[in-house]
Structure formats: C-alpha cells, structure tokens
Amino acid sequence: MDTTSAITIDSFLDQADERVLADDVLDGLTRPFKELPPKHFYDARGSELFERICELPEYYPTRTEMQILCERADDIIAETGAGELVELGSGAAEKARVLLGAMKRAGTLSRYVPLDVSEAALAESARTLVDEYDGLEIYGVIGDFERHLDGVPDSDGGARLVALLGGTIGNFPPGTRRRLLRKIGGLLEDGDRLLLGTDLVKDPAVIEAAYDDAAGVTAEFNRNLLSVINRELDANFPIEQFDHVAFFDTDREWIEMRLRAREACTVEIDGVGLTVEFAEGEELRTEISAKFTRERIEADFAAAGLALERWYTDEDGLFALSLARRQ
Ligand code: SAH
Numbered sequence: 618m619d620t621t622s623a624i625t626i627d628s629f630l631d632q633a634d635e636r637v638l639a640d641d642v643l644d645g646l647t648r649p650f651k652e653l654p655p656k657h658f659y660d661a662r663g664s665e666l667f668e669r670i671c672e673l674p675e676y677y678p679t680r681t682e683m684q685i686l687c688e689r690a691d692d693i694i695a696e697t698g699a700g701e702l703v704e705l706g707s708g709a710a711e712k713a714r715v716l717l718g719a720m721k722r723a724g725t726l727s728r729y730v731p732l733d734v735s736e737a738a739l740a741e742s743a744r745t746l747v748d749e750y751d752g753l754e755i756y757g758v759i760g761d762f763e764r765h766l767d768g769v770p771d772s773d774g775g776a777r778l779v780a781l782l783g784g785t786i787g788n789f790p791p792g793t794r795r796r797l798l799r800k801i802g803g804l805l806e807d808g809d810r811l812l813l814g815t816d817l818v819k820d821p822a823v824i825e826a827a828y829d830d831a832a833g834v835t836a837e838f839n840r841n842l843l844s845v846i847n848r849e850l851d852a853n854f855p856i857e858q859f860d861h862v863a864f865f866d867t868d869r870e871w872i873e874m875r876l877r878a879r880e881a882c883t884v885e886i887d888g889v890g891l892t893v894e895f896a897e898g899e900e901l902r903t904e905i906s907a908k909f910t911r912e913r914i915e916a917d918f919a920a921a922g923l924a925l926e927r928w929y930t931d932e933d934g935l936f937a938l939s940l941a942r943r944q
C-alpha cells in the first residue's frame with residue numbers, strides 16, 4: 618500500500634492477475650468464435666486513446682453525460698446528502714470532479730474512492746484531484762471491479778454515492794451485467810445510492826459513427842488490444858493486418874467492435890504456448906457496448922435487487938443517468 622499525505626493507493630493486481638490476461642487469451646482465442654474481454658484495452662496507451670475518443674466529435678456519450686452531470690450534480694448531492702464518492706472504472710476522473718465540486722458546495726465532501734484496472738490513469742487523476750480539493754481524502758483501489766469490490770473500504774460513516782459512469786455497464790452482456798449490478802448493490806447501505814450512466818438506444822448511424830470515427834482513433838484503440846497481447850504474452854500479431862469493424866446489432870441493441878484479419882495468418886502466443894490460426898476475413902470480437910431504454914434499466918435493477926429513484930437525461934434523449942437504491 619502506498620500512502621502519501623491525503624492519497625492512499627491499494628493495489629489488488631498482482632502476479633495472479635497477469636494470469637487473467639493469459640487465461641482470457643487462451644480461452645477467448647480457442648473458441649469457435651474468437652472473443653476477448655474489453656478490460657484488456659486499458660494499458661497506459663489504451664487509457665490515453667480512450668481519453669482521445671472522449672474528445673472526438675462523433676463520440677457523443679462523454680460530452681452528453683458531462684452536460685447532464687453539470688446540470689444535475691447539485692440536485693443529485695442534495696437528494697442523496699452524499700459526502701463520499703466511490704467510482705468504479707474512474708479513468709481520468711473528469712466526471713468525479715463535477716460531483717466532488719457539488720459535494721464541496723453542499724459542505725458534505727469527505728472522501729473519493731476511485732477503482733480502476735489502469736494504474737496510470739488512477740495515479741494521475743488522484744494527484745490532480747488532491748491538489749484541486751483542499752482536505753479531500755483519496756483512497757484509490759487498483760483492481761478489477763468484477764473481482765475486487767472487497768477492496769473498497771467501508772463507508773466513512775456518511776452517505777455515499779457509488780458511481781459507474783460512461784456507459785461502462787454496457788460493456789457487459791446481460792447476465793454478467795445483472796450479476797455485477799447485484800455485487801455493486803452490496804456496497805450500498807441504507808441511505809447510499811448508485812449513480813449509473815447508460816447510453817440510450819438511438820439511430821444506429823449515430824452510434825456506428827461514434828465507434829468508427831473519421832480520424833481512426835477508435836480503430837487504434839481497438840488494435841491496441843493486440844499490442845497488449847504482443848507485449849505481455851510475447852505474441853506476434855501482425856497488428857496492421859487487422860481492420861477495425863464496428864456495427865450495431867439491432868436485435869440485441871448493442872454495438873460490437875471486432876478486428877478482422879485482412880489475410881490468413883498464424884499467430885504465435887509464446888506466453889501461453891498457443892498457436893492461433895486466423896482465416897482471411899475472420900473476426901475477433903473485442904467489445905460489446907449495449908444501448909439502453911429506461912425499461913431495460915429498470916428490469917436490470919429489479920433483477921439485481923435495486924430500485925430506480927431518479928432518471929436524468931439530456932433533451933435529445935441520447936444518454937441517461939439513473940439514481941438507484943437497494944430494494
Ligand atoms: N468513467 C470514465 C472512464 C470510462 S472508460 C468515463 O466515464 O469517462 C472505462 C474505464 O473503466 C477505464 O478507465 C478502464 O480502465 C476501466 N475498466 C474497464 N474494465 C474494468 C474492470 N473490469 N475493472 C476496473 N476497471 C475497469
């Protein structure tokens with residue numbers, strides 16, 4: 618554990634966790650349809666590329682969620698009385714800044730608990746925030762929110778807000794999503810609230826443009842997954858031979874990102890002793906990003922033992938923030 622003045626950072630990622638990438642690769646690349654979980658995008662370069670995605674004109678979720686938060690943060694803090702913010706998948710913590718500002722104005726601000734797999738993003742954001750908010754205590758958790766929610770410290774006594782923003786919940790398929798929401802609900806005591814950001818169903822062309830931008834940043838972000846595997850598992854993916862693919866599945870109402878092999882190739886992944894064949898045109902699924910309706914969110918909450926209390930959206934109905942409590 619690393620403690621400097623107001624910042625404590627606790628890491629739950631150790632050597633056993635290096636095996637997680639190895640196991641996911643071994644598992645995902647030997648399936649009949651190749652697939653890898655999106656959490657492996659976020660090494661230091663992947664986190665930087667995600668920050669660039671957030672600035673793209675086509676990628677509406679970040680600026681829309683930010684706009685809703687800026688308009689509603691004071692209401693959310695007045696409604697919840699929260700003084701502690703626990704943020705899962707905190708990234709650069711830009712949105713936390715808005716909520717912490719509202720807590721400061723309300724006179725409740727006490728502690729920020731970011732949790733992220735990306736050590737680089739977490740350490741950098743903690744340094745910036747502690748300089749900005751006098752007296753703020755930061756307890757950072759480097760870990761995987763699917764496995765390390767136990768690493769979140771007990772509440773500091775006041776009401777707390779647990780946030781999962783950016784639409785990250787949409788990166789999980791329905792069953793995993795509900796299990797994760799149930800586990801997150803376990804962090805809530807009476808009076809605590811969950812703040813969940815979700816992207817909403819809309820014109821597929823708008824969604825597809827957001828995941829296939831003209832500048833090619835999302836394509837680079839997608840291919841970065843192969844760089845992570847090459848570096849961490851001593852593999853030889855010919856990265857530039859893989860094309861970025863993004864399409865909206867209208868039945869499932871999610872967008873999929875894939876990487877398509879332009880030519881047949883054989884990849885050696887020495888770190889797991891695996892040889893993988895890709896046929897010409899074969900695709901590897903790297904991410905799903907589900908788009909929601911209010912009904913779907915209410916159903917997911919009910920299945921996870923949560924109840925929707927407040928629903929905040931923008932005037933174009935692009936994105937929503939839901940405030941929920943334990944049932
Ligand atoms: N909340 C920020 C960042 C969203 S990007 C925003 O709204 O802009 C998703 C973030 O979640 C990244 O910082 C990534 O490193 C983190 N992340 C993804 N999967 C994770 C997991 N399983 N456990 C912990 N963090 C995860």
Ligand code: AVI
Binds near residue numbers: 670785788828904905
């Ligand atoms: C982090 N997550 C919610 C982003 C999303 O929109 O699903 C990741 C992303 N993938 C491509 N662009 C952004």
